[in-house]
Amino acid sequence: ILLFDRVFSSEVASFYAETSDFRLNLDRECGLIGYKINGRPFTKTEWIYARRLFGNLKMGTPSARGEYLLPRIIVELMNAEGNSLTREELIEKMSLDNEFRQARLDKELKKGMKGTGDAEGLFVRKKEHFVLKPQYRDLKKRMQILIEDVCGRLFSTDPEVGYEERFKINGRWLTTSDLAFLSLVSLYMTVEKCWENRILLVGVAKDTSARDLKRQVLPVLNFVGRFKGGFTDRREDTPDTDRMILQWISLHEREHLKVPWASVEYDTAFKTIVPHLERTPGLVSGARRNQISLDRTFLKSYFQLCQASSDPKLRSNVLLYDRLMYPDFDGQPAQTVSLKHD
Secondary structure, eight states, X not given: OEEESSOHHHHHHHHHHHTOTTTOOHHHHOTTTTOEETTEEOOHHHHHHHTTOOOOGGGTOSOSSGGGHHHHHHHHHHHSGXXXXXXXXXXXXXXXXXXXXXXXXXXXXXXXXXXXXXXXXXXXXXXXXEEEOGGGTTHXXXXXXXXXXXXXXXXXXXXXXXXXXXXXXXXXXXOHHHHHHHHHHHHHHHHHHHHHHTOOEEEEESOOOOOHIIIIIHHHHHHHTSOOOOSGGGGGGSOSSHHHHHHHHHHHTTTTXXXXXXXXXXXXXXXXXXXXXXXXTTEEEETBTTBOOOOSSEEEEEEEOOBOSSOTTOBOOOEEEEEEOOTTTSXXXXXXXXXXXX
C-alpha cells in the first residue's frame, strides 16, 4: 500500500492544467525544452503529448472521446505490432460504434498527422496504415530518463552539486512550469508502477469542499436505479458540502450508522459532469468547456473511523480518500454506469 497525504487525482488534474500548452509560452516559460536526452533534444511536441499519454488499455483509458481521443490513438499505436494500425483496426479497438464517433476519429487522425499549435504530427499514413514516427515510439522511456536526470540533480545529496547545477538546464533556470511538468510525469510513473506491481495507491485528505456526491452522483444513481433518495426534502437543514452532509448524517443516524463506515466508491470523473437527465435520459455534459475529466482511473469515497467511548455523539471527522483503479478488481459490468456525453 502506498499512502499519499492528499487527493492524488486532484494533484494530477492540477499539474495537468498547469502544464497546458494553451496556457504557456513553451519557448519562454519552459527551461526543459531543448534538454538533450540520450543526445536528442526534448521537444515541444514531446512536452505536449507526454502530459496527455496517461491511461491503461486494460481499463479502456484514455477514453476514446473528446480531448482524449487523439492520445488514445497514439497509445494504441505505441502498443501495436510495428506501431501501425488501419482505420478499421482503430475503430474496432476503441469500439467506435456510430458514424459520429467515426467522423471524429477521422478528424483526430488528420490532426495527428498534420500537428496542431506547437506540436508537429506524431504519425504518418502509409497506404491504409497509420504509422507512429520513430522518434516518438520511445516517448515514455525518454520521460523516465528526463525525470531521473533532472530530479537526480535536484535532490542530490552530494555537497559538490552546486545551486546552479541543480536548478539550471543548458544555462536556463528551471521554471515553476518545468517543476509542474516533472511532478506530473513523476505521478504518471508512480501510477504505472502501481499497476505493474499491484500496489494499492491511496490518497487521503481531511479538508474538502466537494459537492459532487450531492449534485452529480446521487442524481445519476437515482436515474439508473442503483439508489433512491437524496436531500431535496430537507434542503434547508442540509449542510452545503458532501463532507459536512455525511458528518451531519453520522450524528443524526448514529444508532444505525456504526463506525467505522465508508461511502460507496465512485469515479472521480463525476465531479466534472453536469447531468441533463430530465431533458434526455442518460445525457451529461462537461462542467467546463464541455470537457469531462479522465474516467475509469481514480475512485473516491468518504469514511469515518471512530467515536469517543464516553459519548457516542463525539465522532471523528469524516475524511476523503481516493484510490487508483485496477483492471483485475474494478470496472466489472455490475460496477459501471454508461452515460451519454453531449
